[in-house]
Amino acid sequence: MTSFSNVAEKARAGERLSFDEGVSLFNYPNLPALGALANDVRERLHGDLAFFNVNMHLNATNVCEASCMFCAFARQEEGNPGAYTMSLADAIGRVEASKDKALTEVHVVNGLHPGLPFDYYEELLRGIKRVRPDLHIKGFTAVEIEYFAQKFGMSREEVLSRLVDCGLGSLPGGGAEIFAPSVRQKICADKVDADGWIEIHQIAHRMGLKSNCTMLYGHVESIEERVDHLCRLREAQDQTGGFQCFVPLAFHPANTSMQRLPPPTGCEDLRVYAVSRLMLDNIPHLKAYWSMVGQKTAQVALWFGADDIDGTVEEERIYHMAGARTPQALTRAELVHIVRKAGRTPVERDTLYRVVRVEAEGDVSREAAADHAGPTRRATHLPKLRVVTTEQPT
Numbered sequence: 058m059t060s061f062s063n064v065a066e067k068a069r070a071g072e073r074l075s076f077d078e079g080v081s082l083f084n085y086p087n088l089p090a091l092g093a094l095a096n097d098v099r100e101r102l103h104g105d106l107a108f109f110n111v112n113m114h115l116n117a118t119n120v121c122e123a124s125c126m127f128c129a130f131a132r133q134e135e136g137n138p139g140a141y142t143m144s145l146a147d148a149i150g151r152v153e154a155s156k157d158k159a160l161t162e163v164h165v166v167n168g169l170h171p172g173l174p175f176d177y178y179e180e181l182l183r184g185i186k187r188v189r190p191d192l193h194i195k196g197f198t199a200v201e202i203e204y205f206a207q208k209f210g211m212s213r214e215e216v217l218s219r220l221v222d223c224g225l226g227s228l229p230g231g232g233a234e235i236f237a238p239s240v241r242q243k244i245c246a247d248k249v250d251a252d253g254w255i256e257i258h259q260i261a262h263r264m265g266l267k268s269n270c271t272m273l274y275g276h277v278e279s280i281e282e283r284v285d286h287l288c289r290l291r292e293a294q295d296q297t298g299g300f301q302c303f304v305p306l307a308f309h310p311a312n313t314s315m316q317r318l319p320p321p322t323g324c325e326d327l328r329v330y331a332v333s334r335l336m337l338d339n340i341p342h343l344k345a346y347w348s349m350v351g352q353k354t355a356q357v358a359l360w361f362g363a364d365d366i367d368g369t370v371e372e373e374r375i376y377h378m379a380g381a382r383t384p385q386a387l388t389r390a391e392l393v394h395i396v397r398k399a400g401r402t403p404v405e406r407d408t409l410y411r412v413v414r415v416e417a418e419g420d421v422s423r424e425a426a427a428d429h430a431g432p433t434r435r436a437t438h439l440p441k442l443r444v445v446t447t448e449q450p451t
């Protein structure tokens with residue numbers, strides 16, 4: 058039988074935890090002790106730093122051929138209530154309108170629109186780069202990459218390299234959900250399978266791109282399926298090392314086909330952060346996405362393994378259509394305040410985790426000013442951290 062003290066000893070010594078040990082941690086009742094253990098690892102990696110970025114989201118269309126049961130964002134056809142597709146001018150104009158904001162990233166994720174040509178996406182990237190050449194474009198989940206490959210008769214490599222040629226800088230982690238085929242079959246049967254999702258990220262890593270990875274938890278999956286998911290991500294990272302950050306995504310049931318299910322509780326959220334930090338010994342960062350779990354849980358998560366709370370976001374749509382009650386954006390000063398009040402040192406980072414600015418105590422007036430500052434403050438490199446990963450973020 059696996060005892061908590063044995064697992065704790067291994068985790069503190071930096072040894073890899075097994076599948077069975079991961080399951081035992083999910084079942085361990087003493088949540089504060091679990092959190093303290095995850096916090097030891099988190100502080101070994103990042104000290105008391107907590108990261109955020111200044112970014113915007115762009116979801117150019119919510120028309121989507123797939124019908125994932127947990128999704129409240131998608132509409133199956135143009136003309137259905139709530140369906141939208143931005144013209145290129147509108148989508149690019151939204152990024153252009155951010156000119157006076159000190160953003161470093163635009164996060165682009167869309168539905169799988171059956172009627173848009175590949176040109177649309179290439180032009181979208183080129184247009185964003187034309188109006189904001191300084192922004193890093195993190196865009197297109199592995200699910201979208203696979204859809205483009207199938208629909209437009211290209212290899213996964215070709216899709217990625219054409220998008221990179223137009224300005225794509227990295228991949229977000231969406232679409233991983235839960236890798237177990239039985240769960241995938243139930244909740245997102247139309248999506249690329251686990252092997253395909255992993256392969257697309259590994260192709261991107263081999264091309265020199267960084268990416269993030271996710272797990273959608275709190276619906277029909279078992280604890281064993283969560284641990285299997287984490288082990289598969291860890292194995293993939295051993296091979297290509299390009300995952301920068303793991304983002305646990307809490308299921309939001311409102312307006313979805315699974316709305317009869319209760320949402321995960323706060324304790325479940327914290328447990329997922331803690332176990333993920335302990336299992337994923339080769340992925341440097343762990344994000345408590347404030348927009349999804351709320352600012353308060355995100356603050357506590359900074360003591361349960363998380364070292365990042367995501368960004369200013371500016372118009373989050375995907376979780377708000379699923380009933381998220383958080384604001385659709387936060388200012389930079391609000392993020393700094395949240396982190397500082399959690400007892401951590403706020404660090405603005407760019408997409409690749411290069412430091413834009415470390416917020417010393419008492420920087421409040423500068424924070425407010427930075428919310429209105431112009432673009433392009435040059436990123437500098439991270440202070441020396443002990444990061445357990447096959448590739449350090451640059």
Ligand code: SF4
Nearest residue numbers: 121123125128131168
């Ligand atoms: S989760 Fe993505 S792929 Fe699935 S229905 Fe929603 S937008 Fe489409």
